[in-house]
Amino acid sequence: MSAQKPSVPSGFRDFGPEVMMKRKFIMRTIEDCFIQFGFQPIETPAIENLKTLTGKYGDEGDQLLYKILNNGDFLDKVPSDVYDKKDSKTLLPQIVDKGLRYDLTVPMARYVSMNRSHITFPFKRYQMQTVWRADRPQKGRYREFWQCDADIVGSTSTFSDIELLDLYNQAFYKLGLPVIIRFNNRQVFDAILTPLAPNEAMRFMQLIDKYDKIGDKVNELLSLEVNAQAVQIWENLLAANKESGNEAKLAKLQSLFPSISLELAAEIEQNFKLSQASKGNTIDLDFTLARGLSYYTGIIYEVLPQPSALPTGFGIGSIGGGGRYDKLTEMFGFDGGQGVGISFGLDRIYDVMEAADLLNLKAQSSQNILICIMDEVNMPKGYALCQSLINQGVSAQLYPQAAKLRKQLDYANAQNIKYAAIIGQTEMENGTATVKNLITGDQQEMAVSLIAKHINPA
């Protein structure tokens, strides 16, 4: 076969060792937090029945689904009159019945619905898997990316809402990335938008959802496309939001909107009173947070990096989000799926932490050693030393040839290996190795039996 010039499809990525070690640091940190908070892992297949996926993400989402061609003679059973139309939309359901996972929420709802009789609720599940969207590739938007979701299904408790605020806080604290955890409650909109007709309320939500992007243009568009009352509601909302501190914001909201019930206000107050922001993080009540037109019914969350942690001019998008939903599993015939969930955007968290130079030290292997043998005849003894170090719990490897020292040390540096044990003829005769710290350059000759303790003194 003739040689191909290899490539990956547009919008897809290979991850080499350096990037992977950083990504794994992020994923293990998030996963450890999920586990510490009592969440348990599930995984669902990459390939779902197409009917499980379609109609769940809107028309645009349906367009972005990757569809798997039926295997074998896929045209065999297509009726001639259907085929002869030569129309993609008509032919599609005849030749495709499976698609790729588009998010982790719909598969989770399917899983919970299918397994409801075996599950003890509340069901605290986490799921970390790739999803695929046939989107136009651009900066920060990929066609294959990871989602890391934690949900508490079958709990209507406000303590579950608060737990996820604290989970966000803990995970970003452990990651070392200072964040703003914004939250709001959809019921605030229900209360303050009662003067508007349903279609006006929907337009109101659409517009303020763009507030991060279009800023003060919201007022103008509300005035043009909705009415003066909507503008007034929006200005009051902004006024409440301008107060300093969650407590003052909530008090102002209550004073400006008597339609906010005492019960709702008490719930919001408990959200920020019980949750705790670690050093560097803030947990901010933000009445302008809308989270689109999605299925959320109660608390909603969004996480942004603290601007002070980022290089000037680095574009800030959300790196996490979620909320409470009441009817997620109804599409699969199960009405017990009330719950609350959050998602971590792994790829964006990586991009942000890389830009803020927060990943370099953490991803490095903490202790490991390369055995460098200088004479081919001594390779078996070098190999035996390497296995002995491994048996002592050290991460060790033997350079597989008695190559020039320079070449062996170049390899060690390229792999971020911290130590080299150099064994030439003299050391071999003495039963020693020259152990060199490749970061400091310090080196000393020592008995091979002392190496493990030397490089791993704990």
Added chain:
Amino acid sequence: MSAQKPSVPSGFRDFGPEVMMKRKFIMRTIEDCFIQFGFQPIETPAIENLKTLTGKYGDEGDQLLYKILNNGDFLDKVPSDVYDKKDSKTLLPQIVDKGLRYDLTVPMARYVSMNRSHITFPFKRYQMQTVWRADRPQKGRYREFWQCDADIVGSTSTFSDIELLDLYNQAFYKLGLPVIIRFNNRQVFDAILTPLAPNEAMRFMQLIDKYDKIGDKVNELLSLEVNAQAVQIWENLLAANKESGNEAKLAKLQSLFPSISLELAAEIEQNFKLSQASKGNTIDLDFTLARGLSYYTGIIYEVLPQPSALPTGFGIGSIGGGGRYDKLTEMFGFDGGQGVGISFGLDRIYDVMEAADLLNLKAQSSQNILICIMDEVNMPKGYALCQSLINQGVSAQLYPQAAKLRKQLDYANAQNIKYAAIIGQTEMENGTATVKNLITGDQQEMAVSLIAKHINPA
């Protein structure tokens, strides 16, 4: 939208929490060994250009590739004369240009070829990702499964071959699954099959590759389909293989086949002299091991569970395999891709360890606690206690309602949670909790400040 009866496509699986925790134990154990031996992670995309995949796995493999339908109006550019044939094979390349990963070896070869100018060789990479094959589903064969591969690319050293014997040994030792690590060298066949014509030699290899399944029928078929000389070679090979111990086997092979070079014999001897089997494992030279007609050119490996570790009658297939290859990256125009690699069959390892009851204890969470509040009014204090325990490093969760104690403890048991901290009105007034060990049933009242130390005395 009307409710659907949800399902997953045939051959695909959901993994619930209990199974996932066991699978994660296996994967983390293998990954930790990869890292300890100095391998570094890479990941490649699920979706590859179809031309990267086709022609690499034989005709049967091409049939089993999952193909992604082109997005949008996929028929738009199909010429009418092509379309009008209504032939699946003719239409396929017009409407599909991408497919799903079928294994990790071809993507690795593509990655190495594409990135050869940035890679410091030898390149020790590991990769743990799912692959997809549109195979007929049956017991132990899935359409989506994990591969866990480690390769050393750009090394022709025999010490790299030996390292992978030891890596297999270490990984299964850490997993607690006793195994037989069989190995052989393809050059043995090159040496002993010289009397046969190339097509006879190929048929010889095909037949002995089935030896595990068809047993003594190999003799009969060699006699019928090849010739008497082939039968004689096979019988000599079996005779060498019957000797007790690797050393005796090799000596017998040399005496029966003078065509085995001293160099090859010395290399094989070094393989088993330098590698070390941990307690329970054996590393067995096995001259009947052929590993199909694949691209292997030197050492070949195969791992089987020790029959004594399995329940009687449990079918034993290989749970790992690999070998040395010389030309893997040539298909992508790079001739520096000589290397050696092994694979762990995660799904089969899981099946074997589950059948041998080796996963139960290991997958359990070692320490965690459920806070059980008996009165709704005390929930905020319970929540604060829970977060305080988390900040002390404990894996803690609050049952999100003041439900009946029985219900809360049922939840704890279903989640394999080890401790419950029960706080009723009395305990609340005393600043204490009744901490119950749910395994032993022991319980005692203690100050809440002592809980973390009590359940995690280290």
